[in-house]
Amino acid sequence: AQKITQTQPGMFVQEKEAVTLDCTYDTSDPSYGLFWYKQPSSGEMIFLIYQGSYDQQNATEGRYSLNFQKARKSANLVISASQLGDSAMYFCAMREGLGGSQGNLIFGKGTKLSVKP
Amino acid sequence: SQTIHQWPATLVQPVGSPLSLECTVEGTSNPNLYWYRQAAGRGLQLLFYSVGIGQISSEVPQNLSASRPQDRQFILSSKKLLLSDSGFYLCAWSVLPQGSGNTIYFGEGSWLTVV
Numbered sequence: 001a002q003k004i005t006q007t008q009p010g011m012f013v014q015e016k017e018a019v020t021l022d023c024t025y026d027t028s029d030p031s032y033g034l035f036w037y038k039q040p041s042s043g044e045m046i047f048l049i050y051q052g053s054y055d056q057q058n059a060t061e062g063r064y065s066l067n068f069q070k071a072r073k074s075a076n077l078v079i080s081a082s083q084l085g086d087s088a089m090y091f092c093a094m095r096e097g098l099g100g101s102q103g104n105l106i107f108g109k110g111t112k113l114s115v116k117p
Numbered sequence: 118s119q120t121i122h123q124w125p126a127t128l129v130q131p132v133g134s135p136l137s138l139e140c141t142v143e144g145t146s147n148p149n150l151y152w153y154r155q156a157a158g159r160g161l162q163l164l165f166y167s168v169g170i171g172q173i174s175s176e177v178p179q180n181l182s183a184s185r186p187q188d189r190q191f192i193l194s195s196k197k198l199l200l201s202d203s204g205f206y207l208c209a210w211s212v213l214p215q216g217s218g219n220t221i222y223f224g225e226g227s228w229l230t231v232v
Contacts, residue, residue: 035220043205045161045223091160095221104151104176105221107160 003027004092004108011113013082020067021077021111023092032096034075035105036066039089048090051075079113087115119144123208123224130231136181136195138227140208143189148210150191151221152183155205167191203231 005024013019025034036048051059051066059066067076079086092108123140130136142148149168153161163176165183173183180199184192191208208224 033219037223043207043226043228045207045209045226047220047222050220095219104163104166105161109160 003106004094006092006108006111008111009109011111013079013086013113013115015084015115015117016081018078018080019082019113021079021090021092021113023075023077023108025073025075025092025094027073027094027096029096032094034066034068035093035095036064036075036077037091037093038086039091039110041088045091049077082115084115084117087113089113119210119222121208121210121222121224123206123227125227126225127228128230130198130229132200132231133197136193136198136202136229138193138206138208138229140191140193140224141189142191142210145189145210145212147188148212149219149221150185150189151209151211152191152193153207153209153223155207155226157204161207165193198231200231203229205229 003026007022011019032053034051038046038048049059049061049064049066051068058068063080065078067078089110089112091110093105095105120143151166152164154164155161165173165175167173167185170185170188181195206227206229209221211219211221
């Protein structure tokens, strides 16, 4: 069964507008972490933001925020004030707690975001 | 600050030739080290991880192998490459102990084309 689902293969957003990238996950482990990574065309995987399963507040990092809805098992990434440099692939990932397989990251298939000028 | 480097950045190798990709981490001790592969248009697949020198765990059976000769060095190898080994390979690290909150950081990646 797929543990991380990103239903949007591609998204377009106008420069300076906000965009939400969807991510749902599946786990029975009460302890887990959710991560978002950005992969530009150069290939490097850049860590953006982290949300822990026990965190009471949604994570924020600059223009990035994570809309964490635990009951729905969703962890959507919100990018505010989009910039041309935000055009990239975005991956949602989950890491189960110590009860999992050595805490390895499980990745979704990604969403390609294109920012239009 | 911690940094991770891997090389070579790009590689074109004939089928049946050997492979060696190297990765080093600086600025931290006893990291967890990982090798991931990303096929075209797909997410990342974990190949190997290591929690210490000489300790290698394989997630996917294949003709690749990994070694960790030093604390901050991780090497991905193959004796004979297959066409299906083509892809983008990423080395990564995280701190110990393992847990949900330990972010995994990636290197720049290596593009391997087997011809």
